[in-house]
Amino acid sequence: MDFIPPAFDTPFSTGVRVGDILYLSGQIGMLPDGTLAEGFEQQARQTMENISASLVAYGWSMDAVFKCTVMLDDMSRWQEFNKVYLEYFPAGRLPARSAFGTDGLALGAHMEVECMAYTPQ
Secondary structure, three states: OEEEOOOOOOOOOOEEEEOOEEEEEEEOOEOOOOOEOOOHHHHHHHHHHHHHHHHHHOOOOHHHEEEEEEEEOOHHHHHHHHHHHHHHOOOOOOOEEEEEEOOOOHHHOOEEEEEEEEOOO
16 A cells, blocks of 8 residues: 655545555645635636646556546536536546535535546556
C-alpha cells in the first residue's frame, strides 16, 4: 500500500494505492495557496484540476478514473457542475458516478469529488 501525502496540513492522505487501484480522497476547489476558488464554476474547475494533479503525482492521468462520487451543496446546480466535469473526460469514456446533495462541505466548498482509478502495475 502506498500513500500520497496531503498538499496541506490535513489529517488524511490525498490518495492510497492498493494494488492496481488508486483511491483518491475527496477534493474540493482549493487553490494552491490554501484558499477556496471564488464562485461555483471556478470551484468545480479547481476541484477537477486538483483530482488531475493528484493522479499525476502518482504517474497516472484522468484516463485511469473509473468511478467518481460527487457531493454538491445544492443539487439544483448539477447541470452546471456537469458542464465542467465533462471537460475532463473523453466522450464515450465517462467513469461510473454517484452524486448526492449535502448540507455542508469542508471549508464551505460548493462541491467535493472523490475518485477511484485503475492502471495495471
